[in-house]
Amino acid sequence: MNRIRYMVEKEIQQLRRNPVLLRIMIAAPIMQLILLSYAANYEVKNLNIAVVDGDHTTYSQRLVSKFRYLDNFKMTGYLPGDKQARQALLAGDADLVLVIPPHFERDLEKEGNTSVQLLLNAIDGSKAGIANGYATAIVRDFNSDIIAETKVVTPGVVPQLDIENQYWYNPKLEYKTFMVPGVLFELLLLVGGLVSALNIVREKEIGTMEQLNVTPIRKHEFIIGKSIPFVVIGLVLFTIGLLLGRFLFQVPLVGSVALMYVFAVLFLILCVGLGLLISTLAENQQQALFVSFFLLVLFILLSGLFASTENMPVWAQWLNVINPLKYIIEVGRNVMLKGSTFADVSRQFGALAGMAIGLLLLASWRYRKTV
Amino acid sequence: MEKAVSTHQLTKRFGDFIATNAITFDVAQGEIFGFLGANGAGKTTAMRMLCGLLKPSSGEATVAGFDVYRQSEKIKQNIGYMSQRFSLYEDLTVRENIRFYGGIYGLHRADIPAKTHQILQKLGIESVGDSLVASLPLGWKQKLAFSVALIHEPKIVFLDEPTGGVDPITRRQFWDLIYEAAHGGTTVFVTTHYMDEAEYCNRVSIMVDGKMQALDTPAGLKTTYDVDSMDAVFQILARGTSAK
Numbered sequence: 181m182n183r184i185r186y187m188v189e190k191e192i193q194q195l196r197r198n199p200v201l202l203r204i205m206i207a208a209p210i211m212q213l214i215l216l217s218y219a220a221n222y223e224v225k226n227l228n229i230a231v232v233d234g235d236h237t238t239y240s241q242r243l244v245s246k247f248r249y250l251d252n253f254k255m256t257g258y259l260p261g262d263k264q265a266r267q268a269l270l271a272g273d274a275d276l277v278l279v280i281p282p283h284f285e286r287d288l289e290k291e292g293n294t295s296v297q298l299l300l301n302a303i304d305g306s307k308a309g310i311a312n313g314y315a316t317a318i319v320r321d322f323n324s325d326i327i328a329e330t331k332v333v334t335p336g337v338v339p340q341l342d343i344e345n346q347y348w349y350n351p352k353l354e355y356k357t358f359m360v361p362g363v364l365f366e367l368l369l370l371v372g373g374l375v376s377a378l379n380i381v382r383e384k385e386i387g388t389m390e391q392l393n394v395t396p397i398r399k400h401e402f403i404i405g406k407s408i409p410f411v412v413i414g415l416v417l418f419t420i421g422l423l424l425g426r427f428l429f430q431v432p433l434v435g436s437v438a439l440m441y442v443f444a445v446l447f448l449i450l451c452v453g454l455g456l457l458i459s460t461l462a463e464n465q466q467q468a469l470f471v472s473f474f475l476l477v478l479f480i481l482l483s484g485l486f487a488s489t490e491n492m493p494v495w496a497q498w499l500n501v502i503n504p505l506k507y508i509i510e511v512g513r514n515v516m517l518k519g520s521t522f523a524d525v526s527r528q529f530g531a532l533a534g535m536a537i538g539l540l541l542l543a544s545w546r547y548r549k550t551v
Numbered sequence: 552m553e554k555a556v557s558t559h560q561l562t563k564r565f566g567d568f569i570a571t572n573a574i575t576f577d578v579a580q581g582e583i584f585g586f587l588g589a590n591g592a593g594k595t596t597a598m599r600m601l602c603g604l605l606k607p608s609s610g611e612a613t614v615a616g617f618d619v620y621r622q623s624e625k626i627k628q629n630i631g632y633m634s635q636r637f638s639l640y641e642d643l644t645v646r647e648n649i650r651f652y653g654g655i656y657g658l659h660r661a662d663i664p665a666k667t668h669q670i671l672q673k674l675g676i677e678s679v680g681d682s683l684v685a686s687l688p689l690g691w692k693q694k695l696a697f698s699v700a701l702i703h704e705p706k707i708v709f710l711d712e713p714t715g716g717v718d719p720i721t722r723r724q725f726w727d728l729i730y731e732a733a734h735g736g737t738t739v740f741v742t743t744h745y746m747d748e749a750e751y752c753n754r755v756s757i758m759v760d761g762k763m764q765a766l767d768t769p770a771g772l773k774t775t776y777d778v779d780s781m782d783a784v785f786q787i788l789a790r791g792t793s794a795k
Contacts, residue, residue, distance in 0.1 A: 182654060182657070182660070183654060183655055183657070184655070185656075186650070186651055186654030186655055188642070189650075189651070190643065190647070190652075193641065193643055193647055194640065196643050197642045197643070197683070198642065306781055364700070366676075385634075386638035386641075387634060387637065387638050388638055388639075388640060390604065390636070390638065391632070391634065391638035391639075393604055394602050394603065394604060394627055394632040395627060395629065395652070395655045395656060396624060396627045396628040396655075396656065396657065397655050398624075435749045549603070549604075549623075550603065550604055550605055550606055550623075
């Protein structure tokens with residue numbers, strides 16, 4: 181047991197001697213938290229809209245003016261025809277073009293029925309989808325205005341079905357609220373997994389690992405001694421991140437803080453286990469860096485940090501079964517935003533604990549005191 | 552007499568390459584045993600097998616009475632090891648290094664300060680106790696590494712080219728330390744390229760291409776090969792050429 185204390189003491193001394201690394205380990209993730217949470221934003225603003233008005237009537241003017249008064253749209257002007265509309269899309273001058281056909285007003289009044297056309301630049305699929313959503317809502321709004329004006333509404337005769345949306349757990353649809361819990365854990369993976377792997381491989385490179393291997397230090401003493409400092413640093417980081425999320429980003433923290441910490445510790449142990457495993461496989465820091473980086477990117481992209489995992493193809497969902505980041509991000513969002521209790525996230529706890537134990541066992545099996 | 556190291560037909564193969572080929576020898580307790588050979592002759596491989604860093608391919612060996620196959624962790628409690636590569640932490644101070652290795656070797660917490668003081672005093676480096684090891688001259692580092700390898704008072708200490716790259720005066724001082732340790736009953740197993748150092752050993756073995764070609768006292772070897780220096784003995788055996 182005593183040897184673990186000496187290992188931890190030594191790691192702390194070495195970290196203190198390397199203030200640059202310490203600063204990078206604390207500052208870089210926090211920068212990332214702030215940048216990612218602000219920048220990775222799916223809210224679509226300043227969509228350039230151009231209009232081809234084939235009707236030039238009061239109705240068509242009213243429809244167009246509805247687009248003018250919305251933040252999300254920026255009117256770039258009128259275009260004379262379809263050909264120019266296509267050119268505007270091609271040149272990137274417009275993100276979408278509203279085409280109002282001739283006889284728009286007449287058809288609406290006489291036949292109670294007409295259509296408009298929306299042309300969208302859909303290279304960025306999600307942006308186009310959102311733009312389409314906004315535009316459709318505006319047209320629908322216009323539609324109901326007209327119905328209200330033209331039809332003599334007798335209560336009970338025209339059934340009105342209104343959908344009123346209520347967004348739960350993130351009522352303002354704040355993107356930051358969605359991102360912060362995810363980024364918080366992604367950072368722990370970075371520090372716990374990558375930095376710990378590099379730390380151990382460095383001892384291999386400078387030869388102190390061989391020296392340790394001729395001492396009577398036991399495997400578990402080495403592994404625990406190496407893990408504790410990284411778990412502690414990770415927790416410091418987690419605390420800073422949680423405070424930033426709460427007070428800078430105003431992300432709600434509905435659930436139990438203690439539960440968040442239980443999961444943070446579990447996740448950090450898992451990450452250090454991964455780092456240890458990588459360090460037993462890699463001969464030098466370059467290899468360790470490459471392997472860690474490969475895994476990190478894979479974990480992050482599949483984790484649901486940016487895009488919902490439910491919409492991913494089946495094979496990706498299968499890969500996600502062994503993606504620790506996916507589970508912990510679910511936990512972070514559910515506990516922070518919904519106030520989930522331990523019972524609600526016990527499935528994730530089981531999966532993460534299983535992976536942590538598995539990784540540690542694999543690492544200690546791979547770690548040999550012989551070369 | 553109790554044997555510190557005993558091997559029988561000890562062999563290590565790496566694929567088709569036989570690094571250490573069936574070597575058989577004994578080292579007595581308290582002996583200074585020189586292990587000579589050209590680069591690549593298999594010295595380091597043999598030493599690593601004895602330290603429990605490498606599993607032998609075949610043959611037998613015991614170190615401090617423990618079997619290298621089954622009791623390598625027991626061996627590690629009883630040996631000190633100083634590798635070719637400098638193996639202290641450069642980013643820790645002298646005191647911190649002593650404290651760390653002392654702790655890892657299971658020294659009592661209360662004994663470490665006294666041990667630290669003793670080492671610093673013996674090496675005459677009290678003034679740099681709180682300096683980073685990286686800032687010390689190479690000769691000091693190596694003497695410190697040797698003292699750290701002896702911190703748990705092991706029965707045997709393995710030194711792999713401990714004096715590589717240091718000046719003759721420091722080498723002389725280093726050998727004073729080796730004598731002192733041997734005088735205290737520690738067996739010293741040392742590899743070297745310096746033939747004057749070979750003269751300091753009680754017995755010397757010379758390895759050529761993985762095989763042990765000679766094993767005797769320096770005086771005995773010189774008589775056998777009818778030359779007047781260890782250098783000449785080495786020339787005859789390792790290069791296969793006559794010194795005359």
